[in-house]
Amino acid sequence: MRQQSSRGRRALTALLASGMVAGAAALSGPAPANAAPVQPPAPAPVADPATPKNAPTDELDSHDAELLAQAESSGAQAVTLIISTETGQASDVAAEVKKLGGTVSQRYDKVGYVLASVPTAKVVKTAKLAGVSAVDLDEKIQLPGPDQTGGAKGSAQGATLSGPDAKTPAANPYMPTEEIGSVAFKKKHPTWDGRGVTIGIMDSGVDLDHPALKQTTTGERKIVDWVTATDPVFEGDATWRAMATQVTGPTFTYLGATWTAPTGTWKINRFTEAITAASAPAGDVNRDGDTTDVFGILYNADTHDIRVDVNQNRDFTDDAVMRPYREKFDVGHFGIDKPATPVVESMPFVVEYREDVDASAAGLPGLTDYVNIGIPEDLHGTHVAGITAANDMLGNRNFDGQAPGAKIVSSRACSWGGGCTAAALTTGMVDLVVNRHVDVVNMSIGGLPALNDGNNARSDLYNKLIKDYGVQMFISAGNSGPGVNTIGDPSVASDVVSVAASVSKDTWLSNYGSVVKKENALFNFSSRGPREDGGFKPNLAAPGSAISTINTWIEEPGIPEAGYTLPIGYYHANGTSMASPQAAGGAALLLSAAKATDLDVTPAQLRRALYTAAEPIKNTSVAGQGNGMMDVNGTWSLLAKTVETRTYTSSAPVCTPFSAGFATPNQGQGIFNRCASGSGGLKAGQSKTLTVKVTRTSGPKAAVTHRLSWVGDKGSFRSQSSLSLPLNKAVNISVTVTPEEGLNSAILKVDDPKTSVTDFEVLNTVVTSVVPKKPAFAMVAEDSVERNSSNSYFVTVPEGATALQVDLSGIATGSQTRWIAINPWGVPVESTSSLACYTNFSDAAACKPQERAYENPMPGVWELEVESRRTSPSLRNPYELTAKVQGVTVEPATVELPSVTAGVATPVTWTVKNNFGPLRLTATGGPLGSAKSARPTIENGATQEYSVVVPAGAARLDVAIGNVSDGAADLDLAVFLGAVRVGIAADGDSEEAVSIPNPAAGTYRVVVDGYAVPSGTTLYDYRDVFISPALGATTVPATVLNLANGASAPVTGSVTAVAVPEAGRSLFGEMTLVTDEGAVVGRGTVSIGAVN
Structure with a gap:
């Protein structure tokens, strides 16, 4: 493409x-608009x-091609590949990878998964191997940081609550499980509280010592397995230790020190706590205040018994024999707790081993056994686990996560520094489903690639696992909202339930001390759909704010905005990371009910029931919430009956910056158009009829009549009310689109009334934009935004523009308001953090909240969303947003000077023409x-x-x-x-x-x-x-040019060379045109042939 x-x-x-x-x-990323100037600005x-x-083969997408190019340019000798194979081909593909000089780390024949390190020069050949379906290059995905409530500024908005305690009822806004109906469900069915269900938590690792994660409601062990998903060789995770050095007890010398061990032959290595310095342990795993501790590891290669020298006395005879956690639930501890202090001064750990690892990629000979020291990398995993299944938080039998009776398997996919590799997230997911036998999986990790169409190896493998092993995955939608098409990967995988983050009026007050009018809404940060191909994402919404469990050895700040503090082991965080485990925990309740009633529920049946029962959030785009808020009770009422599932496909016109490169150009799963009106886009108020093709691929052989209905912006989309769908034959639906200005989105529901669920949905999204016209070439929007809400505006930036200048004015006293720009690819070009770039809140030296320019903007439809912060003193926040398209041409582009005399100023002149809106310009020079x-x-x-x-x-x-x-x-x-x-x-x-x-x-x-x-x-x-200033300078008078659209003016300056360039090199200078707001909108240059 x-x-x-x-x-x-x-x-x-x-x-x-x-x-x-x-x-x-x-x-190292974009510079802020007000960065200290280096000549030119x-x-x-x-x-x-x-x-x-452009991908060199169909099995690699454009993103992987970019990763490959970076690896090649950096001189990397090998890269890690995630390979999805055709059915039954994994073994053959692995064999061929080895022939190409690769090292295979993981191979799952039934799944069709191979993880391998391959010479960089052989990546394309690997992707083209027979039996390969898709290939991803490994990369690090940053673990979403909890959006902290700190930095409160603003006056009190109303009476705040006192915080959760031992008397908090089950239905509460702090851990708002009732918002999807689960409290009522558990009250009606007290034994269907998750018991019998095991939830896989793919994350940063879960704290084994937290009291609320110790037992289920039936007194059983809650965390039943704890594993590390990272690769011992490929990923640089130093909690994996190669057991390559052989020693013999009872005494031996290792690394210059004398050690004691039981009699026999052993393998030894050491674990260094300092490797955790960039993560939550901060390099201090035994919590003694330093980062210098090193712990010996002793390993029996025959029995796989493991001992860890936790007291660092270099004597293993006083250390317990440990086995992988699920065998005997062995837990060790680094450090000794001081009971008198609230924070715990020790960290639990587990061990595991991997036999016969091909360590040649690490420079080790032959096959080597590795031992892992299993510790959490961050608090994120523990917080997520608490939302899914915490039991008796704060010692309160009513204060629980969604499924307190469920068990948990923790898989750590995140390594040190906050990043989780795509390889670990794939291997770990396969391991959870295939080897750990979980019933449902939550993953609150993801990223936002420019092309988020779900067409990659990881999505392919996730879909296989869901379908072939019957385990549904729930994955966070992402925190890059509220822009259109910001939905994160891998939640874009078709069969994954992608979860958006909602928030209620009550939770705004209880967890933030913030007052709103709306009973329920989406968080601004919650990523919106659709997929790049128009595919239906996200699928559901669930609460995205929670006070939940965190590691007991971490001391986190309180909640100043809400007016209370929390005890050690508890923390408030928000994000789609918190919404996904609410939904996964809700699913655990439903699976618990199914098991209790001997009802087999497939992932397809679960999804159909969830999507049918979901309750739309009022006045919220379906592109943001999907089918709506998850409803546990409504879903169970459908599952309790027989849910008949059928399969369908759809094809619809798509117009985006990427759509021409689709397998079928400009065709995707649902209507999606965000093109400019002159480039295939639609205009507000004008009708156009588009064709959506639907094919029923399973069910009765005879044709079946389906009802068609619309949910969402129904006034913008119309079609017939029914159609007959034969088996395996595409049928056209004529959809008349009459969009309003801005975002228009609606769900086309395709339903056989004889089934108990809605059988199929197609998400349709159309964006219309303002086209700035002469002479102003500006868009002006004057409005107000409620606290914690957002308004979006769409503006077309034409070819030839050199800057998009955006200004925010008309702000009320103390109002905390901002805008975020999202480019035509659906990617925010600045931080979406709740701490970034608000008026009257953020550091103006870090970001200008009232004016910024986007230089050399991508042509197409830009989204500018305006939002007000939770701490803004006013409920309604007025503003005026102005977006100005700017750009000039400079003639001649280059002034040619055949020769100049050293030290003598030579005059130069350019003519500047303004092609867009009015400009107030200053020309600047600089060194040669x-x-x-x-x-x-x-x-x-x-x-x-x-x-x-x-x-x-x-x-x-x-x-x-x-x-x-x-x-x-x-x-x-x-x-x-x-x-x-x-x-x-x-x-x-x-x-x-x-x-x-x-x-x-x-x-x-x-x-x-x-x-x-x-x-x-x-x-x-x-x-x-x-x-270099040592070469001379271009000098231009600081004359202000006021240019209307189409106007021209001369710029005259001089060039002075003070040095003669080396042979084969020449001198030149540059004149830069800067607006009164600091945007560079044009340049003229001068080329010097010789210096005399």
């Missing part, structure tokens, strides 16, 4: 013309992401640069290198390539200083640029990679430049 990037073209044109780029390719927030890379230019030829798959000697004191190093003779070529660019890669540009075209501010002096190595050249060879332009 290849998408053109105007940003890439503009950045390259500027650089190849002048050798200077501001913010071309970020080294620092870049504004990144508005236009890189062009998607020394450039090298070339137009070489590169072959497909080849690399070429260049050296750049950068002197001390340079202001910037810019490198660019592009203007290829083969228009379909994809070249990549990387810059190294020594062995360290300091910059990379590797998207899906050949127009790549890297900019390094204030580069260290030294010799830089530039690598150009011919990633894909269809014609075999291509010419390309190359230029590198370093900017």
Whole structure:
């Protein structure tokens, strides 16, 4: 899939013309709009992401192609692949991977899963192996941090509650389980409280010592298994220790120290607590205040008995023999608790082993056994586990999670530093379902790729596990909302229940001290659908705020906004991470009921009943809430009867920046259109008829009449009220769309009235936008937003725009209001954290809450959502939002000076024309640069290198390539200083640029990679430049230019060279045009042929 990037073209044109780029390719992410200026001014927030890379084979998507390009440019010798195979092909694929020089870590034949480390050069060949369905490159996914309530600013909004205690009733707003009906369900059916059901918690690990996670309601052990899902070799998780050194008891010397052990032959290694420094333990697992402790591990390779030297006396004879947790429930402890203090000064741990691990990728010979020290990486997993199944929190028999009678299996997929690898999330999920025999799984982890269509190896494997093993997964929708199409991966997998985060009026008060009018709503941060292909996500909503369990050795702050503190072991957090376990716990109740009544319930039946019974949240887009709030009682009333499930497929027109690259171009599962009106999009108020095709693929052989109905924005979508669906034959439904301005979304329900459930749904989403017109080229919205709510506006940014300037004004005294910009790919371009960029709240030095510019914005439909914070003193918060499209052309783009005299100012003149709305501009100059230019030829798959000697004191190093003779070529660019890669540009075209501010002096190595050249060879332009005051300067008078739309004005300055460039290099300068609000909207350059 290849998408053109105007940003890439503009950045390259500027650089190849002048050798200077501001913010071309970020080294560590976008710079804030008000960052300290480096000449010229620092870049504004990144508005236009890189062009998607064209995948070299169908089994890899564009995101994986980008990961592969990064691995190649960094010199990585091998990468980890997640491979989904066709049925029965896993063994053959694994064998072929080994022939290609790969190392296989995991293989599940029935599932069709292979995890392997493969030479980077053999990734494409691996993906093309016979029997391979899809391949993902491993990557780290950041664990969602709890959205803390700290930093309260604002006046009291009303009377607050006192917080949960020993008298808190079962139905309460702190842990709002009743909002999906579970308290009433358990009251009516007290033995259907989760007993008989085991929930898999795929997360950061669960605290084994928490009192509310010790026992079920029947007195049984609650946590019945605890495992680590990370790979011992591939992922760098240092809790896995290679047991490669053999010693003999009763005494031996190891690493310079004398150790004591029982008589016999052993393997030994050590676990170092400092490896946890970047996570919740903070490098101190025994809680003694330092991070220097090291613990010996003794392992019997024959019996697999394990001993850990917890007291660090180097004597294993006083340490207990430990087995993997599920065998004997052995739990060890680092540190000794002090009962007089509320926080626990010790950390529980478990052990496990893996036999005969191929450790060649780690440089170890042959097969090696590994031992793991199992400890939680973060509080997140314990908080999630408490929501699903805590029993008697705070010692209160009524204060529970959703399913207090359920058991838990904890699988830690997150390694040290807050990241969870895709490989661990896949291996761990397979292990939970296949080997740990859980009944339902919760995973509150995910990310937001630009292409979130669920078409990847992990989604494929999750769907297989659900269907083939009968275990339903519930996964958080993501915290990137409220923008359209921000739904997170892997909740986009078709058969996964993707859960959005709701919040009630009562919980706003109890958990935040915040007063609202709406009885129920979605959190602003909750990611919205649809999928990129129009697919139906999210599926359900559930409460996304909870006071729940956390690790007892962590001391967290109280809740100042709500007016109370919580005891050790309890914490308030919000996120879709909290919503998903509410739904998973609710499902555990339903499965408990099914088991108690000898009712077999398949995942398909569970989903059909859940989606049918869900209760829509009033005045909330179905693209955000899916089918609505989960309803345990309503779902059980359907499951208690026979639920007949059938399978259907749908096909509908899609128009997005990615849709042309779909397997069937511009066709997806549901109508989804967010294109500009001149590029295939719809206009507000104008009707258009679109065709949705539905195929029934199971059920009766004869045709079946189905009712058609709409839920959501019913006024924007119309169709016939019924249709007859034969078996395995597509039938067209004519849908007339008459959209209003902004977001329009509705569910088309396809229902056979003879079945007890709604049989099929199609989500349909259409966005219409404001097209800024001359002379102002601006959109102005004046309105108000309620506390904790949001309003969205959509604006079309045309080709040629060099900045999108957004201003927020008309704010009431003390009002805490902000906007967030979401680009046409459905990706927020700035933080969605509840602490970021509000008026009268956030640090204006970190982010300007009242004006920001998005330079070189991606053409297409942008979403600007305005929201008010929970601590805003006013319920209603007025504002005026203005979005201005800006851009100029500069003629000539480059002033050519054949020669200049050193030390003498040479005049230069440009003409600036304003192509969009009125501008107040100032021209600025800056130091000259020394450039090298070339137009070489590169072959497909080849690399070429260049050296750049950068002197001390340079202001910037810019490198660019592009203007290829083969228009379909994809070249990549990387810059190294020594062995360290300091910059990379590797998207899906050949127009790549890297900019390094204030580069260290030294010799830089530039690598150009011919990633894909269809014609075999291509010419390309190359230029590198370093900017240095020692070379001279471009000087421009600080004259203010007031330009209306279409107006032009001259800019006259001078160039003074004070140094002669090295042979093969030339000097040039740059003039930058900056608006009165700080946005760079244009550049002119000057090229110097010779210095006399």
